[in-house]
Amino acid sequence: MDRAKAIDRRNDDALMRAIGARDSNALREIAEAYGHIPFGISCRMLADPMEAEDIAQEALLRLWNQADRWVEGGPGIAAWLSRVGTNLCIDRIRKTRRQSSEEVPEHRDETPLADAALESDNVKQAIIDCVTGLPERQRASIILTYYEQLSNQLAAENLEMNIKAFESMLFRARGKLKKCVETKGLVKEDVGRICP
Structure with missing residues (x-):
């Protein structure tokens, strides 16, 4: 059984209360159960597993830092991490575009x-x-x-x-x-x- 499915969504609120109390074991449990969500989104959006790891860690860090703003009975941790991961990717893409001074080639080399x-x-x-x-x-x-x-x-x-x-x-x-x-x-x- 998938680890994320093993944690009942009703338990999300209890886990977030534990994180609000600075229980690192609760964060570890969330990371194991849901860390694949922002990683998967980031990996696909950025096409770079190393960047995806950074995004996933940033999303979990934000969850830790914003635990006091958690609204009980909401869509849950998976949905929250999905939204934050997506937004972090969009920000990363926009930042990369602003910083890139290289010209993008018109065509990729299509040599078979x-x-x-x-x-x-x-x-x-x-x-x-x-x-x-x-x-x-x-x-x-x-x-x-x-x-x-x-x-x-x-x-x-x-x-x-x-x-x-x-x-x-x-x-x-x-x-x-x-x-x-x-x-x-x-x-x-x-x-x-x-x-x-």
Whole structure:
């Protein structure tokens, strides 16, 4: 049984009260049960497992520091970490864009590789390029909906949008992603592989 499912959501409030009392064991329990959530979102949005680790740790640190603001009976720790992880990724993407002085090349080198073992790496990189090429909120909508498997309603709440605006943005993101995937000659099955 998945560790996150083992912890009853009603227990979230008790865990947050323990964190508010500075019980490090409660934080450890939350990290073990829910740490994969901000990590998975970050890994897919940033395409960098090292950055994803930093985001996951930052999300947990914020949970620790903001325990006194916890509202009991809310959507729970998983939803909170999902929202914070998504927002941290969007902030990181925006910051990176502002700091980058390099020109982005128009096209990636499409030279075919002779070694079949490298093909899957090529496919993975092409998919990462397509997803990371989306504007940050559209990228978040794809990651939350398809990779994190959140409902449109929960994904919209994570991005602090109403459902109609979210679904419109998701539709545009899917269109851009489809066009990119087709341009790179990928098939639909390849799109599921972004992050280990």
